[in-house]
Amino acid sequence: MYEWVIIGGGIHGCTIANFLVKSGKSVIDDIRIIDPHSEPMARWKRNTNRIGMEYLRSPVVHHIDVHPLSLKQYSTSGDSKDFYGYYKRPQVELFNEHSDNVLRQIHIQKAWHQGTVVHVERSHEKWLVALQSEEVMQARNIVIAISVNEQPIKPEWANKRVYHIFDEAFPDFQQLKGPAVVIGGGITAAHTAIKLSTIFPGKTTMVKRHPFRVHLFDSDPGWLGPKNLNGFVKLKDYKKRRELIKEARHKGSITQELFHKLLRLQKKEELQIVDGEPVFLKNNTIGLKEGSKIEANTVILATGFQPARPNQPWIERLIMEQKLLCSTCGYPIVSESLEWCPHLFVSGPLAELEVGPIARNISGARHAAEKIIASL
Template identity: 40%
Template sequence: MLDWLIIGGGIHGTHAALRLTAQAGVAADRVRLLDPQPSLLARWTQCTGNVQMPFLRSPVVHHIGLSAFELFEFSRTPEGKRFAAFAPPYDRPAYALFQAHCHHLLTQHRLPELHIQSKAVGLHRMGERGWRVETPAGGLDARRVVLALGLSDQPAYPAWTAALASSGAPVRHVFDPNFRAAELGDWQQAVVFGGGISAAQLALALAARQPGTVTLLLPHPLRIHQFDSDPGWLGPKYMRAFEAERSLDRRRRMIREARHRGSVPKDVAQNLRLAAQRRELRLCEAQVLDAQPTDAHRIQLHLSPGDSLETDCLLLATGFDGRRPGGAWLDAAVATYELPIAPCGYPVVSRALRWARGLYVMGPLAELELGPTARNIAGARKAADRLAQVAERRRTGHQVTAA
């Protein structure tokens, strides 16, 4: 039986495994990461690679390493120096540097050896002993299970795309598991639909490839925010009031109001406007009333107030569906074991992120405890802090408060 089984090999799960094994004293052979992808961080790499981001939105201290300045220190090593580049403000690291650092950590700490390439299809309590996670290849038993499930398998599709999907029209979501931007062929007129940083970065990358053939279709005016929530949510400035709030409905409302959905940093907005001035891309702000395939290779978009666009390459950058991740197997466990959930369907957990005895959460599933940054890299670090404290106290025999 394992001591810890982490379901999810993305940023959150990988960072948790590193913290447990490299800092909290958990033996590596007692920890496993369950993820269906061929390698750890594969979906992160696919999604971020599809939008072709040059720099991360988050600052240099947000990464999957152990110490806050580890990424910066890596940038000064022979291995990292060739990727070393940072963007103001907050020294945001180049995407290539961030990825190189991740690869360095995976190799240095031999984390791929902890990876079990499979997926969870069931979750069963084994009395006081722990949990059994069912996979297509059989069960995995662990004293403690961490649900590090993200939203990457839940791309959000606008309602007006429903008819397009069944017609075989050339529409794809940039976060669809089957989409690879690197395999995208040439187009005559491409349309990127979305109002946030993913849509903006993708449109800029496509315009650099085929100038003058790309339209960024914005459903709202550009919303300029440096981060997707105020930095005050990383510490007591805003979290003190959040943690004092006992109503889970109001906590959900605070999270929703704190997030700057569909926003871009100032430098990305400037790059968009400059590209538009140079006629490398077109910026179009409009609502899509409906979309119809004109043939197997083209789509007509009818816009408000009366305009239209025709495209042979429609790419949706509309984020992720916010419903609770996990799907049917987790729904069944919630019902069977009466796991506590808020009216929004998300877990009600302790400060130690415990949902039930031996069952912990991080990422989106932890946001009613960790607040609006729970989904981000900063949220991964915050959650791993708490899980590492649980592991350390168990190892040393101390009582874990509210764990």
């Protein structure tokens, strides 16, 4: 039996594993991380590489290691390109290299188990975690650290030949044909449109439903500490907590430098930017609610993810069997230590009614790890 089984090997799962080992609360041989991919943070690396993200939106102190200055100290080159702006937002490549180095330090591969969870149940004071491969793992504690990345928003008009940018089966960019249209106005849409405009200059269009929303971060920095969080956790009404989360998030926003980059591409006529709402796609024509039409051989959705709780069937069964508490929005009601019930912890979206608007981010992973470690 393992001390810890962590379901999900993305940034959240890896951060928690690292904190468990480096805090001395566990050893790597007592941990198993279950993830569908063959290596840690695989989806994160694939997605950021796919859209051509150069710098993170998060500052230098947000990463998967315990010490806040770990990433800054890892950058020994002195190259000013390692970080961007006042908050020293790191290059994605540097962030990934640092993460790999941190995970090598704790020998993460010893804990790694490629697989897909299909059932979790409580039996005789231990957890049984069943995999699609019919393997069953026993654990004293489990952490559910999964995201909503498998729940992309796809509007009704989008047919089967329209890809969401984060679809598993998304083709190589070089296989796409112009003219190309990106649907969305947020940071993912911006990166995707910029990348496509280098492949199809003058034949790339970005279609967005609202004016650009320019914000440095995707929520106010006050949510990183007691300034905003103290009042948030004092609220006993979880409906009000959900309202605060919705209000705090700068949904569909982009950073200042991306905004200016898009405008420069538009001025050079390498990118068209259109305000409108698509309502149909027929042959190679997108029709907008406003009446205009756009020709496209490639249509890519960058429309985000469903706000609902991660919809894994095994989670639904677990909630019913263990009578786990949920708010009216469907998300877990958990303790300060992020326990949904004894020895069952959550991180990421599932923890947001306790961690707040930052729960899904890298900073949210650190907050979750700190809360779990502090309770042990």
